[in-house]
Amino acid sequence: xxxxxxxxxxxxxxxxxxxxxxxxxxxxxxxxxxxxxxxxxxxxxxxxxxxxxxxxxxxxxxxxxxxxxxxxxxxxxxxxxxxxxxxxxxxxxxxxxxxxxxxxxxxxxxxxxxxxxxxxxxxxxxxxxxxxxxxxxxxx
Numbered sequence: 001x002x003x004x005x006x007x008x009x010x011x012x013x014x015x016x017x018x019x020x021x022x023x024x025x026x027x028x029x030x031x032x033x034x035x036x037x038x039x040x041x042x043x044x045x046x047x048x049x050x051x052x053x054x055x056x057x058x059x060x061x062x063x064x065x066x067x068x069x070x071x072x073x074x075x076x077x078x079x080x081x082x083x084x085x086x087x088x089x090x091x092x093x094x095x096x097x098x099x100x101x102x103x104x105x106x107x108x109x110x111x112x113x114x115x116x117x118x119x120x121x122x123x124x125x126x127x128x129x130x131x132x133x134x135x136x137x138x139x140x
Contacts, residue, residue, distance in 0.1 A: 013089045023064070023079035023087075030068020030075055032089045036060055039085030045077045045121070057082065069095045070114040076121050 014037070017023055023034065026047060036058055043055040043064065055077055058064055068075050069092050099107065 015089050017081040017085045019083050021081045026078045028075045033066040034064050034087040036062050037086040040082040042080045043077045047078045
């Protein structure tokens with residue numbers, strides 16, 4: 001991984017990750033969000049368990065790691081570089097500065113949506129323990 005500043009901002013940085021490197025791990029503290037400039041990133045849940053689950057493959061223009069910036073909870077999933085990846089990293093402080101200027105009603109709605117997504121993901125993973133994933137066919 002390498003890093004350089006983007007446009008003079010100390011809070012927005014370009015970062016580079018080699019293929020197969022970890023961008024962040026499930027359970028990490030969310031200190032930044034990332035906008036993918038190039039490459040592909042796989043989002044995985046339960047990497048340390050017996051049945052890791054691919055949640056998504058993200059590419060150019062996609063954002064990852066944003067939810068942990070809203071609610072100070074640990075990362076919900078791991079992000080793994082599938083290819084060499086270039087991202088723009090937005091620090092938590094930059095994010096909070098931008099969030100602070102939102103209309104309070106809009107901010108409340110966004111926080112509610114984040115809480116719902118987290119709740120659904122937590123429930124899904126809790127139920128996952130009761131499913132035999134080997135018997136489910138891969139749609140690809």
